[in-house]
Amino acid sequence: xxxxxxxxxxxxxxxxxxxxxxxxxEAIRKWRQARAVPSKHxxxxxxxxGLTLADLxxxxxxxxxxxxxxxxxxxxxxxxxxxxxxxGAHAASRVGEVCFNTGMTGxxxxxxxxxxxxxxxxxxxxxxxxxxxxxxxxxxVNVAALGLIVKQxxxxxxxxxxxxxxxxxxxANGVPGIAGLDTRALTLRVRDGGPPTGVLSYPADGKFDLExxxxxxxxxxxxxxxxxxxxxxxxxxxxxxEGVWAWPDRHEAPEPKHHVVAVDYGAKRNILRCLxxxxxxxxxxxxxxxxxxxxxxxxxxxxxxxxxxxxxxxAAYAVPAIKAVLDRGIPLFGICLGHQLLAxxxxxxxxxxxxxxxxxxxxxxxLATGKVEITAQNHGFAVDDKSLPPGVRVTHTxxxxxxxxxxxxxxxxVFSVQYHPEASPGPTDSHHLFRRFVGLMEARP
Numbered sequence: 001x002x003x004x005x006x007x008x009x010x011x012x013x014x015x016x017x018x019x020x021x022x023x024x025x026e027a028i029r030k031w032r033q034a035r036a037v038p039s040k041h042x043x044x045x046x047x048x049x050g051l052t053l054a055d056l057x058x059x060x061x062x063x064x065x066x067x068x069x070x071x072x073x074x075x076x077x078x079x080x081x082x083x084x085x086x087x088g089a090h091a092a093s094r095v096g097e098v099c100f101n102t103g104m105t106g107x108x109x110x111x112x113x114x115x116x117x118x119x120x121x122x123x124x125x126x127x128x129x130x131x132x133x134x135x136x137x138x139x140x141v142n143v144a145a146l147g148l149i150v151k152q153x154x155x156x157x158x159x160x161x162x163x164x165x166x167x168x169x170x171x172a173n174g175v176p177g178i179a180g181l182d183t184r185a186l187t188l189r190v191r192d193g194g195p196p197t198g199v200l201s202y203p204a205d206g207k208f209d210l211e212x213x214x215x216x217x218x219x220x221x222x223x224x225x226x227x228x229x230x231x232x233x234x235x236x237x238x239x240x241x242e243g244v245w246a247w248p249d250r251h252e253a254p255e256p257k258h259h260v261v262a263v264d265y266g267a268k269r270n271i272l273r274c275l276x277x278x279x280x281x282x283x284x285x286x287x288x289x290x291x292x293x294x295x296x297x298x299x300x301x302x303x304x305x306x307x308x309x310x311x312x313x314x315a316a317y318a319v320p321a322i323k324a325v326l327d328r329g330i331p332l333f334g335i336c337l338g339h340q341l342l343a344x345x346x347x348x349x350x351x352x353x354x355x356x357x358x359x360x361x362x363x364x365x366x367l368a369t370g371k372v373e374i375t376a377q378n379h380g381f382a383v384d385d386k387s388l389p390p391g392v393r394v395t396h397t398x399x400x401x402x403x404x405x406x407x408x409x410x411x412x413x414v415f416s417v418q419y420h421p422e423a424s425p426g427p428t429d430s431h432h433l434f435r436r437f438v439g440l441m442e443a444r445p
Contacts, residue, residue, distance in 0.1 A: 002055040004035045010049040020044055026185050033083050035067065065208070072178040072202035073210070074098075074120075074149060077218040081210050084180035086202030087154055088170030093213060094146040095220045096120050098198040099380070100187045102359030106425020107148075107166070108137045111175070114232035114266030115336060115378045116145040117308035118223055120200055121358075122186050123150050132157025133169035136245070139268040139424060143170075144232055144308070147200040148177045149186065176202040194354050195380070197222065223380060224352055227316070228309030229265040229337065233287035240272040240282040256281035258441045261299040263289060263321070265307030265314065265337045270424035275303065278434040288317050291324030300441045301331040304338025306420065311340035311350045311381055319345045326414065331440035333433070334416035336379055342416045343407060349387035353403065356380035357418075360426035363399040364406075364419055372399065375419035376426025382418065383407065413440040 002010075011017040014028045021027075021041045031037055037045055042056050066073065072086030076098075100122040101110055107128050110121065128150045154166050154177070170177060178200055189196070197220045199213045240262075243253030253276040260280040262272060265287045275282050283297050287307070294302060302325050307314070314337065322345040325332055334342040340350045357377040364375050383404040385394050396406030396417060408415035421430035 002051060004032055004037070007037060007045065007049070007051070007056070008032075010051070011045065020048055026182070029182065030080070030082075033067065034081055066206075070180075071206060072176070072200065073208055073213070074178055074181065075199045075201065075210060075213040075217060076196050077214060079210070079214045082181050082186070084178040085153065086176060086178055087167050088148075088177040088202075089174045090202050090204040091147070091174075091176040091200070092203050093199050093201050093216055094120065094176060095197065095199045095216050096146040097195045097223055097380070098122060098149070098186070098190060099195045099356055099358055100124055100183070100190050101378075102361055103376075103425055104360070106137075106360070108133050108169075109139050109268075109270075109425045110378075111143050111145045111148065112137075112139040113268055113306075113378060114140050114144045115306050115308050117228045117232050117266065118226065119145055119308075120147045120149060120198055121145050122181075122183050122190070123148060124183055124187055126151045126183075127155075128152070129154035129166035130157065131159035132162025132164060133166050134161050134163045136161070139270060140232070140266075142232075143173045143175050144266070145175065147175060149181055149183065149200070150177065150179050151181065151183045153179045176200055178202065191355055195356060224310050225313055226309050227313035229287040229307045229314045229318075232266040232308060233264045234284060235286060237283060237285050237289075237293075240284055241276055242273055243277040244270070244273045253277050254279050258300040258438060259283065259297070260301045260303050260441075261285055261294050261297050262303040262305055263287065263294065263318075263338070265305050265318070265341070267305035267307075268420070268422060268424060270422040271303075271305060271335070271420075274422045274431065274434045278438050280438070287314070289321060291321045294321060294325060295328065299330060300444070301333065301437060303437070304332065304334035304341060304416070306336030306338060306378070308337070310352075311337055311344060315341060315344045326412065329412060329444075331413040331437065331444060332415075333437040333440075335420060336418060339407070339416035339418050340379075340381055340383055342414070343383040343388065343392075346392050346407075346409070347387075347389040348392070348407075349384045350381050351384055353380055353382050353401075357398065357400065357403075360423070362419060364396050365399055366396055368395060373429035374427045375421075375430055376423045377419045379418060413444065
């Protein structure tokens, strides 16, 4: 079998090879990564070079090893292998949904956002790792993401707050990463074809079984029908009083005036901080909390948090509890997965988006005011506007694809949004929603 570099040279170089086979330069780069020419191009290559099938087809049982310098690989169910340089923790395989995030800051907050459970994150911003890692920026106890994919090698940190380099932080948390991939091309693949299943492999022994990795990707069932909230939720009730961060090193909160029970489907810490900063005493309960578990705390309001997975799967235990809260007339505020679960409890439906919304630059229009807010988002499912019953109105819509971004009840103190008003990372355009929630509690007789 001729090497891929020999074949491309015989074709006259990368540009000539691309022109002959009717592909772009990115496809030629993928040939080099895979160390093989796709079989559909063999007739043209044979005609142009005089090579034979034996020169192009790998021998039975032959498997190309990693290119020089490659220590990790991302493999898709169709057998596509993208080689790169591993960093962070070694892992034989991590299989999940490959998505992309467009945020320019807050990679640590993103990796520890429980909503990313079951996913491999492609960061479109190239400078990942430049501010290191610090415990204060964790949004949960554990890292939720399965792994990360970046273009450039992770550098040493240059930030006064850094407690450790990102690479060391990843190793300590058991999270693998792969660098050196064309994240722009990967983002286009996700955008045009939807988030594929991939396997990130960074084995300590440097040995790869590409066929087994592709089979593992093909066998993964996907996020539809998957309940992940139980995996990332707290397991017992606890109290939260810390407010939002303020210079230089404080997390102050005012004296609480209202008691809020927050149902943890995968809650980020900054959500709890925003509630405390708005004057709330916060009691956090597990995702599986029953109506009795929630109501025995005698809350002034109930908050439904963000979280991962398919809302239709989580609804099996979450919806009955939410319905009981609705029947009591208690003010209720939901975000992200909590927004979707509220819609299901009200009689609506949810569906999986083709691409999902992940990043800190998502424009959302408030239909009541006409104002546009730039929001932080991380979700792969959405509420179906057409399924909402009478008495429930759409309040916000995405300016990217027109999907639902918010609902409210006309006869009850209940509302929710699809995005993350707490940011972290992201803009703070929507912080006012926490004050709106407090206003509903204050207005209650």
